[in-house]
Amino acid sequence: MPIAHDSDPSLTEYAHPERLVTTAWLSENLGTPGLVVVESDEDILLYDTGHIPGAVKIDWHTELNDPVTRDYVDGEGFAKLLSSKGISRDTTVVIYGDKSNWWAAYALWVFTLFGHPDVRLLNGGRALWEAEGRELTTDKVEIDAAEYPVIERQDAPIRAFKDEVLAHIGQPMIDVRSPQEYTGERTHMPAYPEEGALRGGHIPGAQSVPWARAAAEDGRFKSRADLEAIYTGEKGLQPTDDVIAYCRIGERSSHTWFVLTHLLGFDKVRNYDGSWTEWGNAVRVPIVKGESPEGTIAA
């Protein structure tokens, strides 16, 4: 039984409001059969310090990635993982997390690779839930294992690989990293691990829109008008454009992928998860430095 969408007026302006729920909606719907709430954070222990009652944890590092190859889990791995979390194919999944849902959006994107039909984000994420004084608990969650079918991953519609990005140069691309990473001043995020990129700069033609510009101060998404002012106004993208977004390892660009696809209704947005840790190390791919998309100094 699908669970009714959140009809809150704050969501109806978006292209696909069924992909979001408000904190109030989630409070009212906690415990509804057929709903599983998933917490997905950058910090693997944050869930254990207190989580939304009944929520299960999915960790991007240790559970969504293949342990050997740089890739996501395959259909069997995903089926095993979701079954163990009590999720079936017809479960309504609501994902929330820290840092304006940055990792939650990443998890949602991976769920989308497997075409999970009903997966939604909690608008505002963990921070808003906490700020509103809503309940968090350290109680252990009893999970009734489910039977998730083995579904073949469909990468093509929403995932871009290096060769596709190379062929895409000249078409719309969004670099969602910090301005310093974009210009080539640094190869990693301020205060973040140096994930080993040998070269700094950006892919020729990519426009810079740091992912957090889509988030309001309370962690919710900005209004549709504000988002349009950035992506279609300032950057001149069209909802019919073929767009590739990238960052450092594909997490921040999942957030932008969500914004363009589900909030603004773009038809074809792909996330290049190899991102800068691949491009910045690849031999002979074009890189430019500086503030303009075309770059000022060829690297």
Added chain:
Amino acid sequence: MTTPRIDDLPPRLAAIVEEFQELDKPQRLELLLEFSQGLPPLPSRYEEHPELLEPVPECQSPIFVVSEVEPREGDDPQVRVYFRAPREAPTTRGFAGILAEGVDGLSAAQVSALPDDVCARLGLEEAVSPLRLRGMTGMLRRIKRQVAERSVAA
């Protein structure tokens, strides 16, 4: 998996490694959470002068570390280590908590002799991922460097 060496570690650090090794993966995370909750507060002299602390950019969350080398009469100088790590970064706080318990109070010579792979002996790679664990190695590396610099100065 072979049990990692502990005979080249100071007693408290050896005990921590043993404690982790006795647990299964989910329990190791619980123990890490306990260390995160047990991280001693930053002394007020550093609260007032955060510029004296060194950032650890290998960590995913903002964390700062400072080491002091205190001369002792008739003995090796003693090392004190202090950390500042946010509550919403329990994994990073947990790493700091382990180092606070295992390293604080050692002599400068003991700190410089700590094996560089000590963080890898806790059995946390699989539980928290090697990438996250790099942050802990980054903290230890900074402590060792600070102690070496301050020992020369002392």
